[in-house]
Amino acid sequence: MQLTKISTTRSVDVLVAQLRDEIHSGALPDGSVLPAERLIAEQTGLARGAVREALRVLQTEGLLKTKPGRHGGSVVCRPGEDLLARQITLFALGRQIPLTTLLEAREAVEPSIAALAATNRTPDELEALVALTKSLAAAVEAVPDFISVHLEWHVVLATASKNALLKGFIEGIAGLTLEASNSEVFDSLEVRQMSVRAHQSILKAIAARDPAAAAWRMQRHHRAAIQQFRRHAAKNLGQGRNKESA
Numbered sequence: 001m002q003l004t005k006i007s008t009t010r011s012v013d014v015l016v017a018q019l020r021d022e023i024h025s026g027a028l029p030d031g032s033v034l035p036a037e038r039l040i041a042e043q044t045g046l047a048r049g050a051v052r053e054a055l056r057v058l059q060t061e062g063l064l065k066t067k068p069g070r071h072g073g074s075v076v077c078r079p080g081e082d083l084l085a086r087q088i089t090l091f092a093l094g095r096q097i098p099l100t101t102l103l104e105a106r107e108a109v110e111p112s113i114a115a116l117a118a119t120n121r122t123p124d125e126l127e128a129l130v131a132l133t134k135s136l137a138a139a140v141e142a143v144p145d146f147i148s149v150h151l152e153w154h155v156v157l158a159t160a161s162k163n164a165l166l167k168g169f170i171e172g173i174a175g176l177t178l179e180a181s182n183s184e185v186f187d188s189l190e191v192r193q194m195s196v197r198a199h200q201s202i203l204k205a206i207a208a209r210d211p212a213a214a215a216w217r218m219q220r221h222h223r224a225a226i227q228q229f230r231r232h233a234a235k236n237l238g239q240g241r242n243k244e245s246a
């Protein structure tokens, strides 16, 4: 690796861009260890603090990890599977994206995930979904368990789609929608029972490798959730406490 002398006010950004290019182009392959901070500082003419800052930026981007020990240092890596989901969650929280927008996004994306999962799921993933659907039915009277099983169900389905981008997107927002709608939407046994039936019918389509039915049933599941949420919001508004805008 050959780095050039850097002299600009945004020198950290330039070093970040240089290293990022080396990683993206494959010149610095996965698993390669970067030279010590001191050597990078000598090559670039930057202060060690600036080098450290640049390395930290790349760590946040998921392109470097720190390996401790004598032969340690900054090691090039591929962004972890959780990076996209984490960024989407931070974006949604930071921008205070309203729950209705999150639910609309799920309604737009998850039917495609269900269709892909119907085609691409492995026998193990189907088995996991069967078990989770049973757990969901068993947890119908216990809201916290119901919510966590529900979340896992959708994450396993997204994994079964074999589409890392759609999976990351849905993982990033699914937790927020389920958490936020916790006592709002799923506070009646009837709604939870309806939800169990929805998952059972999506599961049948996934088992039958029927993408059209899986997509349609998933869309119906999300549409019902949005309607349920709106009814609750309207009811709460009627009681003078609109929780969505609170």
Ligand SMILES: [Zn+2]
Binding pocket: 150, 154, 199, 221
């Ligand atoms: Zn669901």
